[in-house]
Amino acid sequence: xxxxxASGAMRCGxxxxxxxxxxxGQPPFRGHGPSRPAVTSDSFVERMMVFDGNHDGELTRSEIxxxxxxxLFDRADANHDGVVTKDELKALYTAEAAVFVGRxxxxxxxxx
Amino acid sequence: MSFASSLHSRRIFLGxxxxxxxxxxxxxxxxxxxxxxxxxGPYYPDRxxxxxxxxxxxxxxxxxxxxxxxxxxxxxxLDSSGSPVKDAVVEIWQTDNNGVYINSRAPNKDRQDKNxxxxxxxxxxxxxxxxxxxxxxxxYERRCPHIHVKVKKxxxxxxxxxxxxxxxxxxxxxxxxxxxRDPIDRELVLVDFKPVAGSKxxxxxxxxxxxxxxxxxxxxxxxxxxxxxxx
Numbered sequence: 001x002x003x004x005x006a007s008g009a010m011r012c013g014x015x016x017x018x019x020x021x022x023x024x025g026q027p028p029f030r031g032h033g034p035s036r037p038a039v040t041s042d043s044f045v046e047r048m049m050v051f052d053g054n055h056d057g058e059l060t061r062s063e064i065x066x067x068x069x070x071x072l073f074d075r076a077d078a079n080h081d082g083v084v085t086k087d088e089l090k091a092l093y094t095a096e097a098a099v100f101v102g103r104x105x106x107x108x109x110x111x112x
Numbered sequence: 113m114s115f116a117s118s119l120h121s122r123r124i125f126l127g128x129x130x131x132x133x134x135x136x137x138x139x140x141x142x143x144x145x146x147x148x149x150x151x152x153g154p155y156y157p158d159r160x161x162x163x164x165x166x167x168x169x170x171x172x173x174x175x176x177x178x179x180x181x182x183x184x185x186x187x188x189x190l191d192s193s194g195s196p197v198k199d200a201v202v203e204i205w206q207t208d209n210n211g212v213y214i215n216s217r218a219p220n221k222d223r224q225d226k227n228x229x230x231x232x233x234x235x236x237x238x239x240x241x242x243x244x245x246x247x248x249x250x251x252y253e254r255r256c257p258h259i260h261v262k263v264k265k266x267x268x269x270x271x272x273x274x275x276x277x278x279x280x281x282x283x284x285x286x287x288x289x290x291x292x293r294d295p296i297d298r299e300l301v302l303v304d305f306k307p308v309a310g311s312k313x314x315x316x317x318x319x320x321x322x323x324x325x326x327x328x329x330x331x332x333x334x335x336x337x338x339x340x341x342x343x
Contacts, residue, residue, distance in 0.1 A: 033151040039293035047296055050143050066144050068321060072299045096295050099284050
């Protein structure tokens with residue numbers, strides 16, 4: 001039997017894994033949703049700071065005039081002082097990306 | 113049964129005003145985040161049911177209701193400035209309590225609840241309000257529970273999206289919800305299904321406000337421009 005290099009063995013293993021996934025039988029339902037602009041921690045912070053009515057660089061609960069986002073505000077307000085800073089927003093982004101996307105801070109390579 | 117009384121028997125509940133969306137009273141909120149678009153998926157009905165009203169628990173004159181946790185789904189269609197959109201046709205479709213869609217190509221037809229309408233329509237009035245009576249969605253294959261929503265006005269599609277059950281354990285791994293990388297976008301489609309106080313049947317209420325990203329005319333313009341450029 002031909003000896004295999006370590007990298008060759010790894011490639012072989014990955015190939016087997018991919019084959020196993022492909023053979024699973026479920027349709028590869030990727031959603032095929034609409035294309036979206038790239039999302040980053042900064043783009044999320046920017047979107048939230050649109051609510052910064054007095055332009056002081058922080059958000060208070062009363063500034064969140066879209067009441068559907070109050071739940072998110074409360075989650076971001078880590079120290080429960082009624083004020084959400086940009087750092088608290090970035091921390092929320094990272095923590096929740098880890099839950100939903102599975103990688104801290106974002107998705108596959110090429111997208112943060 | 114006369115036409116009028118059959119309509120009455122299907123009018124299960126009155127539309128209710130949605131919760132206040134913005135704290136500033138009046139038509140023009142300072143800012144409203146646009147509801148994200150999500151895929152239509154493969155199971156939009158290929159044949160519409162005979163009954164396409166807003167009560168998915170009763171099919172036509174059938175007396176047997178569908179199985180599942182009764183849910184009132186309400187909300188409003190608003191444009192980007194917060195103004196209600198009148199004469200918008202809101203459509204919802206979802207699996208029955210066994211996870212089966214009415215689309216003829218859907219799997220597991222042997223388990224289908226024939227008493228579930230599976231698809232419903234409602235046209236908004238001047239307040240942009242819509243309401244449906246349906247079942248709380250359940251997991252379907254590897255998808256977390258969700259309700260598909262499509263809004264049209266005349267010949268134009270305004271938005272296609274999905275509603276999710278806030279807090280469901282399967283949400284974090286759902287392929288569609290995970291497309292939304294912005295926490296704001298996820299937030300807007302994660303809806304609380306809350307018990308209705310005093311309900312003897314454990315009825316739930318879910319409120320889903322839909323804010324269109326552009327005015328209906330802007331969307332039409334953009335869609336036409338995109339269609340032309342894509343040949």
